[in-house]
Amino acid sequence: MSINTYLLSILVDDEPGVLSRIAGLFSGRGFNIESLSVANTTEPDVSRITMVTRCEPDIIEQIKKQLHKLINVITVNDLTDKRYIQRQLSLIKVHAHPDKRAEILRIVDIFRSKVVDVGPAHFTIELSGDMEKHEAFISLLKPMGIIEIASTGAIALARENKH
Amino acid sequence: MKLKGAEILIRMIKSQGVDTIFGYPGGAVIDIYDELNRHEDLNHILVRHEQGAVHAADAYARAKGTVGVALVTSGPGATNTVTGIASAHADSIPLVVFSGQVPTGLIGNDAFQEVDIVGITRPCTKHNYLVKKPEKLACIIKEAFHLARSGRPGPVLVDLPKDIMQAEIEFKEPSEISLKSYKPTYKPNKKQMGKVIELIKQAEKPIIFAGGGVILSKASEQVTRLSRMTNIPVTATLMGRGAFPGTDPLWLGMPGMHGTYRANMSIGHCDLMVAIGVRFDDRVTGRLDTFAQHAKIIQIDIDPTSIHKNVKVDCPIVGDCGYTLDVILDMLEKEPVEEIKKDHTEWLSQITEWKETTPLKYEQGDDVIKPQFVIEKLHQVTEGQAIVTTEVGQNQMWAAQYYHFDHPNHFITSGGLGVMGFGLPAAIGAKAACPDKLVIDIAGDGSIQMNIQELMTAIESKLDVKVVILNNQFLGMVRQWQEFFYEKNYSSTNMDQSPDFVKLAEAYGAKGYRCEDPSKVEATLIEGLDEPGVVIMEFMVAKEESVYPMVPAGGAITEMLLV
Numbered sequence A: 001m002s003i004n005t006y007l008l009s010i011l012v013d014d015e016p017g018v019l020s021r022i023a024g025l026f027s028g029r030g031f032n033i034e035s036l037s038v039a040n041t042t043e044p045d046v047s048r049i050t051m052v053t054r055c056e057p058d059i060i061e062q063i064k065k066q067l068h069k070l071i072n073v074i075t076v077n078d079l080t081d082k083r084y085i086q087r088q089l090s091l092i093k094v095h096a097h098p099d100k101r102a103e104i105l106r107i108v109d110i111f112r113s114k115v116v117d118v119g120p121a122h123f124t125i126e127l128s129g130d131m132e133k134h135e136a137f138i139s140l141l142k143p144m145g146i147i148e149i150a151s152t153g154a155i156a157l158a159r160e161n162k163h
Numbered sequence B: 001m002k003l004k005g006a007e008i009l010i011r012m013i014k015s016q017g018v019d020t021i022f023g024y025p026g027g028a029v030i031d032i033y034d035e036l037n038r039h040e041d042l043n044h045i046l047v048r049h050e051q052g053a054v055h056a057a058d059a060y061a062r063a064k065g066t067v068g069v070a071l072v073t074s075g076p077g078a079t080n081t082v083t084g085i086a087s088a089h090a091d092s093i094p095l096v097v098f099s100g101q102v103p104t105g106l107i108g109n110d111a112f113q114e115v116d117i118v119g120i121t122r123p124c125t126k127h128n129y130l131v132k133k134p135e136k137l138a139c140i141i142k143e144a145f146h147l148a149r150s151g152r153p154g155p156v157l158v159d160l161p162k163d164i165m166q167a168e169i170e171f172k173e174p175s176e177i178s179l180k181s182y183k184p185t186y187k188p189n190k191k192q193m194g195k196v197i198e199l200i201k202q203a204e205k206p207i208i209f210a211g212g213g214v215i216l217s218k219a220s221e222q223v224t225r226l227s228r229m230t231n232i233p234v235t236a237t238l239m240g241r242g243a244f245p246g247t248d249p250l251w252l253g254m255p256g257m258h259g260t261y262r263a264n265m266s267i268g269h270c271d272l273m274v275a276i277g278v279r280f281d282d283r284v285t286g287r288l289d290t291f292a293q294h295a296k297i298i299q300i301d302i303d304p305t306s307i308h309k310n311v312k313v314d315c316p317i318v319g320d321c322g323y324t325l326d327v328i329l330d331m332l333e334k335e336p337v338e339e340i341k342k343d344h345t346e347w348l349s350q351i352t353e354w355k356e357t358t359p360l361k362y363e364q365g366d367d368v369i370k371p372q373f374v375i376e377k378l379h380q381v382t383e384g385q386a387i388v389t390t391e392v393g394q395n396q397m398w399a400a401q402y403y404h405f406d407h408p409n410h411f412i413t414s415g416g417l418g419v420m421g422f423g424l425p426a427a428i429g430a431k432a433a434c435p436d437k438l439v440i441d442i443a444g445d446g447s448i449q450m451n452i453q454e455l456m457t458a459i460e461s462k463l464d465v466k467v468v469i470l471n472n473q474f475l476g477m478v479r480q481w482q483e484f485f486y487e488k489n490y491s492s493t494n495m496d497q498s499p500d501f502v503k504l505a506e507a508y509g510a511k512g513y514r515c516e517d518p519s520k521v522e523a524t525l526i527e528g529l530d531e532p533g534v535v536i537m538e539f540m541v542a543k544e545e546s547v548y549p550m551v552p553a554g555g556a557i558t559e560m561l562l563v
């Protein structure tokens, strides 16, 4: 069966231990987490977890049901086939030898990212965008020699209807 | 009104309708015990090991159809409950376990007898709580009981720091609980119901497949009515025993690894399976791609995660078993009788043939007692009316095969986790729940030694349980696997060194019998069961008897090893 990438937006009670309930569910049942991001919402006792997971179509149904079964999970919204806006933020430190600096800057420009730290032999670049944009950007920078990357997990919100 | 935390706890427990709890004291719960002693209407049974408290509470819940309660101290008291909690979790048994905890100010400091029991039990509870503020105490207790008993039931642990138990706070009975998203689906989707009726009408080779969910939802009457109304035969899992009378002509026996030939063959050949409150455990299904391969499957379960988990079904229904069956029965009643109650002549005669050619069987000679014979006799002399608990292994399977249960809540066994040492404390819990019933633990010589200390609990609390030990001088079930699959390499399964169980019984103040003669089995049982007080009856049985039929793990259930 095919392995797909799924994007879940999960509202949970903002309580200690909730994250370990979710992490424990995934490790205990052998599900995988690609990325996870957690933050408060405008409601005082509610947090939003945005999760990216890769699995077979059957398994995602189990994952959603198992998540929902956790008492502290309020809603599980599978955004995968919906209209949504998704972003992730990365800091990418890359070797910047004199002969490559211009090319790197050109790529930075094309992707509307920015250089946030410069040294004699490196740039640190800040990139925001969806997961595909990140993949594309990183594959272009790879030949220059990436030193290290720090990335947030994906965050996402469903789009509202236009009318 | 200002009350101490400990008093609020006891009041809340009582207000949930609880009259008996099982527990063991310690420093972290000393305030609770101090308070408990002032409440004569809350009976506390002092066990001899905290695992025993949880198994006893588990069986109490099952025998009575309520929530079981255990109370233990922090640290080792709490960790001793883990096996019991995991067993209750696997079998979806409603429990609330209260554990003591070090004072909130010390949590996280590696204090004396501190363990993160909430962390440890997270994967084996339905939910758990650490009470951090005294104001939350009453509400959490109410939630804990609600969660334990509603939806798909399960164990809930509440960790109680000592300072919370000592705090004096304003108490008022919490009115409503607020669990934002917890809303189990009891009522089934109407649309699916019509499909069920159609499938029943069309079926030529139908079976009903009942599980523990039927017992939990108190729906055995509905299952029986469904079978009678439609002339559909019934099989029930280990956890579902008693969902349908075991002496009824439409009873197929239990399915699975040690199921009857006819139950397994019926599953292999049926064209409709009405699965009610089952989770398709691997011990039941065997190889998945051959399981009920010719059947359309209707599955009724209150837990959506049970559906499509192991077995893909054609007509999934999320709902309470009893409630859903009520709806189905109402609809069936409106149909013309001839369309829903078919003779199924061919199908039923096929099943009869399976039963006649390949029944459960063993041969009882004159010399050595066969374990199956003991259980068969036990069924006879108790007229099938006892509550039976079991240990784990061959003893458990023979109990399931040769004791025929006509009523729900009479067979209490650690199904999902298979915990050796379950049966004796479970018998104590069941006896506490049903003092007027005869309660018997069917045990193995290995398992009985895992919680033997609970004999003292039974005697002290005057819970007159009877223990039948099938002593084969082996960890028999493991020996059987070694015989079949490991060339009889009996590595560490020989148990010819056991205590003298008769003297052991006497040492505790119970009465002990030993029987080695097949002709004396019945008399020993009659005498031992008649004897007041706690009794151990040890039967020296054939050492290398195996449980048949057997489906090798991972094999198709229609391919059984037979005697």
Ligand SMILES: Cc1ncc(C[n+]2csc(CCOP(=O)(O)OP(=O)(O)O)c2C)c(N)n1
Residues within 6 Å of the ligand: B391, B392, B393, B394, B395, B396, B418, B419, B420, B421, B443, B444, B445, B446, B447, B448, B470, B472, B474, B475, B476, B477, B478
């Ligand atoms: C706590 C625990 N440890 C180990 C096992 C593995 N196990 C399953 S059956 C069995 C043998 C049980 O021996 P006995 O109680 O004598 O029963 P018999 O099979 O001989 O009837 C063992 C060791 C288990 N189920 N539970």
Ligand SMILES: [Mg+2]
Residues within 6 Å of the ligand: B444, B445, B446, B470, B471, B472, B473, B474, B475, B476
């Ligand atoms: Mg044995």
